[in-house]
Amino acid sequence: MNIFPPLEIPHTLAAGPGPGNTDPRVIQAFANAGVADHMQADVVRGMIECKHMLREAWGTKNVYTFGVAGTGWDGLDSIQSLILPGDKVVVFNNGTFSGIDGLTIRMKASSQEDLAANPSDPQPDNVIMVNVPHGTSVSAEMAEEAMAEHKPMFAFMAHYETGSGRVNDIQGFNDACAKHGVMGMVDAVSSLGIGHFNIDDYPAIIAWASCPQKGILGLPLSYAPVSFRPEAIDLVKKRGCYTYVHNPLLIARHWGITDGVDTETSGYHRTHSSFSVASFHEALRIYLTAGRKETAKAYEYHEAALKQAVTAMGCRPTSNMPSLVVMDLPASHAGREKEIVGNCRAQGFGIWPTLSEPTQIRIGILNQINQEAVTEIVDRFADAMLELGVEFSKEVVMAGLKDYYGSERAVA
Numbered sequence: 241m242n243i244f245p246p247l248e249i250p251h252t253l254a255a256g257p258g259p260g261n262t263d264p265r266v267i268q269a270f271a272n273a274g275v276a277d278h279m280q281a282d283v284v285r286g287m288i289e290c291k292h293m294l295r296e297a298w299g300t301k302n303v304y305t306f307g308v309a310g311t312g313w314d315g316l317d318s319i320q321s322l323i324l325p326g327d328k329v330v331v332f333n334n335g336t337f338s339g340i341d342g343l344t345i346r347m348k349a350s351s352q353e354d355l356a357a358n359p360s361d362p363q364p365d366n367v368i369m370v371n372v373p374h375g376t377s378v379s380a381e382m383a384e385e386a387m388a389e390h391k392p393m394f395a396f397m398a399h400y401e402t403g404s405g406r407v408n409d410i411q412g413f414n415d416a417c418a419k420h421g422v423m424g425m426v427d428a429v430s431s432l433g434i435g436h437f438n439i440d441d442y443p444a445i446i447a448w449a450s451c452p453q454k455g456i457l458g459l460p461l462s463y464a465p466v467s468f469r470p471e472a473i474d475l476v477k478k479r480g481c482y483t484y485v486h487n488p489l490l491i492a493r494h495w496g497i498t499d500g501v502d503t504e505t506s507g508y509h510r511t512h513s514s515f516s517v518a519s520f521h522e523a524l525r526i527y528l529t530a531g532r533k534e535t536a537k538a539y540e541y542h543e544a545a546l547k548q549a550v551t552a553m554g555c556r557p558t559s560n561m562p563s564l565v566v567m568d569l570p571a572s573h574a575g576r577e578k579e580i581v582g583n584c585r586a587q588g589f590g591i592w593p594t595l596s597e598p599t600q601i602r603i604g605i606l607n608q609i610n611q612e613a614v615t616e617i618v619d620r621f622a623d624a625m626l627e628l629g630v631e632f633s634k635e636v637v638m639a640g641l642k643d644y645y646g647s648e649r650a651v652a
């Protein structure tokens with residue numbers, strides 16, 4: 241029998257696309273919670289309070305707004321469960337994550353024959369993948385063109401595509417859905433808690449899903465925020481869906497939502513953890529206290545600082561996301577992206593390569609939105625670049641960063 245020594249995991253600087261470094265207050269809330277079952281009064285109250293804070297975070301009056309236990313894919317699976325075999329769906333794919341969203345959707349929209357023909361990557365004719373080149377955003381024109389041509393029942397897009405670091409046009413997507421009578425769905429895993437938007441401003445998008453570990457920063461595995469418009473809920477009431485655990489109607493009951501209204505009481509769905517509820521609650525309190533608008537502005541401001549610094553080192557950013565810079569190495573060192581990322585990771589500096597072609601470097605600033613934190617990221621990346629043999633003056637780069645923070649824009 242093997243009994244291993246206690247598992248020790250070092251603290252790293254999580255400077256990738258996600259997860260972000262969890263706030264100590266969230267860890268403390270996790271550790272301070274008592275062992276209480278999932279029907280204990282304060283656990284239930286915590287869930288109901290989280291539900292109200294989530295509506296605030298999403299900018300919505302949707303009653304069906306709650307968390308799906310697990311990671312981002314759990315929340316996405318819950319909204320994508322509205323799609324049944326044979327449904328016609330248009331999926332916009334401009335990177336790793338919208339690509340995986342497309343795979344899930346193809347699995348759900350497949351017939352038994354489609355699945356049997358290719359179980360792990362089915363290709364049903366009724367799912368149209370609109371493949372947008374890496375590094376390009378999905379535009380209003382692309383959304384309009386695809387929906388006019390295909391007239392699907394559903395359309396799916398990522399809001400921020402974390403694979404390539406691109407912000408997609410949510411207004412254009414909404415408008416095209418509205419014009420062609422399409423039910424829109426959005427992967428907001430990398431935008432909730434980072435960008436400032438109200439989902440009620442996009443009424444043609446009937447379901448949204450996010451995650452616990454990016455903008456919301458509630459990493460002790462907790463809840464993937466989701467929100468459904470009444471049209472989405474009506475559809476599940478009418479047609480059902482092939483899941484118990486991710487069924488929006490059944491999950492909602494545990495969060496005190498039954499038949500479209502808030503209730504004081506909760507109905508068992510699965511065993512929720514007091515620790516997860518407490519930490520998620522604290523993560524939402526931290527986000528809403530900092531302010532949605534203020535947080536979004538801070539991400540934009542500090543992302544520009546990082547982008548300027550890596551550009552001064554000779555890198556070429558191709559992203560426009562506020563929490564992440566995706567870039568190419570200078571031409572002299574092209575092809576060595578994985579090597580420099582590996583060197584950084586070996587030293588507890590957790591940056592990432594892209595997970596699908598082309599290979600690029602991704603550096604993120606989740607929960608690092610202050611001068612000191614960005615300066616540390618730039619400092620460590622500059623050292624790794626010099627070690628790789630890239631020629632630039634670190635002094636000039638660091639001075640440029642200091643200037644950026646000292647300028648008028650810092651005060652604005």
Ligand SMILES: *Cc1c(COP(=O)(O)O)cnc(C)c1O
Nearest residue numbers: 311312313337398402429430451
């Ligand atoms: C991170 C990410 C996901 C997956 O989230 P997990 O928490 O890893 O399940 C899905 N979509 C996008 C856009 C993401 O950035």
